[in-house]
Amino acid sequence: MDRAADGTSTLYDDKFQTQSASATISIHRSQQQEPPQDAIRMKEQQVTEEREQPGAPLEPSKSRPSINNAAAIPNGGLTAWLQVVGAFFLFFNSWGIINTFGSYQAYYETNLLTSSNPSAISWIGSIQAFLLLVVGMICGPLYDRGYFRGLLLGGSFLLVFGQMMLSLCTSYYQVLLAQAICIGFGCGCLFVPSVAILSTYFTTKVATAMGLAASGSSLGGVIYPIVFHKLLPQIGFAWTTRVIGFIILATMLLPNLVMRVRVLPAKSRSLFDVPAFKMPPYALMVLGFFVGFMGLYMPFFYAQVYALTDHITDANLGFYLLAIMNSTSVFGRIIPNYLADKLGPFNVVIPCTLMSGVLCFCFIAVKSAPGIIALMAFYGFFSGTFVSLPPTIIVHLSLNERGKIGTRMGQSFGVVAVGLLIGTPIGGAILDRSGFWAVWVYGGVMLLASVVFLCAARVCYKGWGFVKA
Numbered sequence: 001m002d003r004a005a006d007g008t009s010t011l012y013d014d015k016f017q018t019q020s021a022s023a024t025i026s027i028h029r030s031q032q033q034e035p036p037q038d039a040i041r042m043k044e045q046q047v048t049e050e051r052e053q054p055g056a057p058l059e060p061s062k063s064r065p066s067i068n069n070a071a072a073i074p075n076g077g078l079t080a081w082l083q084v085v086g087a088f089f090l091f092f093n094s095w096g097i098i099n100t101f102g103s104y105q106a107y108y109e110t111n112l113l114t115s116s117n118p119s120a121i122s123w124i125g126s127i128q129a130f131l132l133l134v135v136g137m138i139c140g141p142l143y144d145r146g147y148f149r150g151l152l153l154g155g156s157f158l159l160v161f162g163q164m165m166l167s168l169c170t171s172y173y174q175v176l177l178a179q180a181i182c183i184g185f186g187c188g189c190l191f192v193p194s195v196a197i198l199s200t201y202f203t204t205k206v207a208t209a210m211g212l213a214a215s216g217s218s219l220g221g222v223i224y225p226i227v228f229h230k231l232l233p234q235i236g237f238a239w240t241t242r243v244i245g246f247i248i249l250a251t252m253l254l255p256n257l258v259m260r261v262r263v264l265p266a267k268s269r270s271l272f273d274v275p276a277f278k279m280p281p282y283a284l285m286v287l288g289f290f291v292g293f294m295g296l297y298m299p300f301f302y303a304q305v306y307a308l309t310d311h312i313t314d315a316n317l318g319f320y321l322l323a324i325m326n327s328t329s330v331f332g333r334i335i336p337n338y339l340a341d342k343l344g345p346f347n348v349v350i351p352c353t354l355m356s357g358v359l360c361f362c363f364i365a366v367k368s369a370p371g372i373i374a375l376m377a378f379y380g381f382f383s384g385t386f387v388s389l390p391p392t393i394i395v396h397l398s399l400n401e402r403g404k405i406g407t408r409m410g411q412s413f414g415v416v417a418v419g420l421l422i423g424t425p426i427g428g429a430i431l432d433r434s435g436f437w438a439v440w441v442y443g444g445v446m447l448l449a450s451v452v453f454l455c456a457a458r459v460c461y462k463g464w465g466f467v468k469a
Contacts, residue, residue: 073203079260080201080209086255087213090194093159093248094132094187095387096220099300099329101125102322103225104179106304112237116172119428122301126424127180128187129297133417135188137410141271143193144406148261151189156252158186163245167238192413194255195391196406200262207345207392211337214388218333218380221326223247229319273407281461282397286412288453289390292353293416294423295446296386298360298439299325299379301424303372306363306436313369324373325380332384337392345393346458347466350451352385357447363440390416397461 074080101124108121139151162182169175194213202209224244231240277283300322307318332352340348359379366372391409398405423446430438 074201074262075203075205079262082258083197083201083260084209084213086259087194087198088216089251089255090190091214091216092220092251094191094194095214095217096224097159097183097187097248098125098129098132099217099221099326100224100228100322101128102300102302102304103228103319105301106308106319107228107232107237108175109305110308112170113172113175117428118302118305118431119425120172122424122428124176124180125297125301126421127176128184130417130421131181131184132187132191133413133420135185136190136192137414137417138271139189140192140196140406140410143196146261148193148197148259151193152256152259155186155189156249156256158182158189159252160245160249162186163248164242167241167245192406192410195409197259197261199391199395199405205341206395207337207340207389208334210392211334211340211388214337214384215330215333217387218326218329218384221329222323225319225323225326271407272411273404276404276408276411279397281457282394282408282412284453284457284460285390285393285397286415288450288457289386289412289416290419291453292386292447292450293419294426295360295443295450296356296383297420297424298427298443299363299376299383302427302431302436302439303363303376306439307372310367310436312367312372317369321372321376325376328377328380329384332381333388336385337388340389340392344462345389345396346454346461349385349389349393350454350458352382353447353454354451355382356386357444357451360440360444360447364437 105118105121105125108116108124109118113121142151162178162185165178165182166175169178195210198209198213199206224247227244227247228240231243235243277286303325304318304321307313307321308315312318313321336348336352356379359375359382362375363372366375390412394408394412395405398408427439427442430442
């Protein structure tokens with residue numbers, strides 16, 4: 001009995017050990033195949049913490065939402081609208097400074113640079129605008145590589161440094177280096193990133209967002225000339241320029257604090273997208289804005305000098321003309337851009353450009369202070385659309401290839417920059433040879449020619465029918 005019992009017990013023990021071993025192997029295999037949920041959560045938390053550490057490199061779009069995934073774009077929310085606020089101040093201190101140059105032009109011609117002719121002085125402003133666009137084109141790939149923060153800090157420094165150095169200038173070459181080169185480079189570091197970042201936060205509201213941001217350039221064009229004019233007789237050119245530098249420093253703090261990149265392309269883009277120029281709508285659009293920008297800034301650079309030289313206004317009112325034009329341009333960047341989301345950007349920019357061309361011709365006939373004030377106000381409104389809508393048009397033409405929006409913006413701005421560079425000096429040369437009436441004819445003809453090319457681009461894009469385009 002004892003042996004039998006022992007044998008039965010031994011068999012039972014062997015069977016129990018075999019089952020236990022099988023269960024252990026099964027559990028081990030299941031652990032290999034399906035890790036515990038706690039371990040998964042700990043790993044995800046560790047990866048998230050590593051991503052959120054300051055200075056952590058931005059990951060390509062394979063680990064973030066795809067830049068081509070329109071469904072993932074917030075199209076609103078606190079973070080998205082904070083980017084608009086930040087971009088507003090980038091425009092305030094880039095295009096806003098460009099729009100202020102008319103005040104400097106008038107001052108340089110009558111005080112600081114009296115030995116230089118209007119064409120030579122206008123090169124300072126045109127080089128500044130040229131560098132804003134060309135440097136912006138070059139900075140595009142740096143933005144795609146995740147260097148937005150470096151561009152923002154670098155651009156802020158160059159703006160403030162250039163403005164402070166301008167306060168020490170007494171000769172033409174010094175003004176050229178400080179105002180045209182240094183400030184121009186600083187503006188270029190800020191412009192294209194401020195536009196490109198908005199297209200990653202908005203879809204159906206992109207024109208409205210860009211219009212609100214672009215209105216910053218008009219507000220800058222209002223505030224800076226007024227500050228310049230009011231302080232100049234009280235504290236002189238040097239300290240007036242320094243005060244503007246401190247305003248730039250203060251207003252650049254907000255974008256440096258709130259602006260964040262949401263998503264980057266899967267790979268850094270090239271500097272050019274040459275096949276885009278084979279698309280008729282894109283090529284004609286770029287050509288249209290190139291021609292238009294050659295004439296657009298005639299009133300911005302020469303209207304103040306015109307009013308003072310022909311005694312249309314007194315010196316006090318004359319210096320406020322640029323502020324009046326830029327104040328109405330605020331609404332010219334917001335209202336038409338809102339309509340562009342409803343009607344299409346081509347359908348808005350074409351009639352506004354047509355009106356700008358007609359108004360440029362009207363400067364020939366104006367001979368009274370109320371007349372030139374009204375003319376400057378209307379020109380500011382309609383010309384504002386010509387500056388704020390090109391990025392929106394490029395976004396619409398690139399909806400199927402969002403990863404190339406930055407490239408196409410950059411290269412189009414590079415072409416347009418040449419028009420800005422040569423346009424106002426040509427106007428200055430025309431002024432020296434034929435007088436102000438010829439300047440207004442030149443500006444009007446360039447804008448009307450732009451209308452022709454933009455109409456052709458719109459027809460190639462959507463045809464002749466009145467549809468959203």
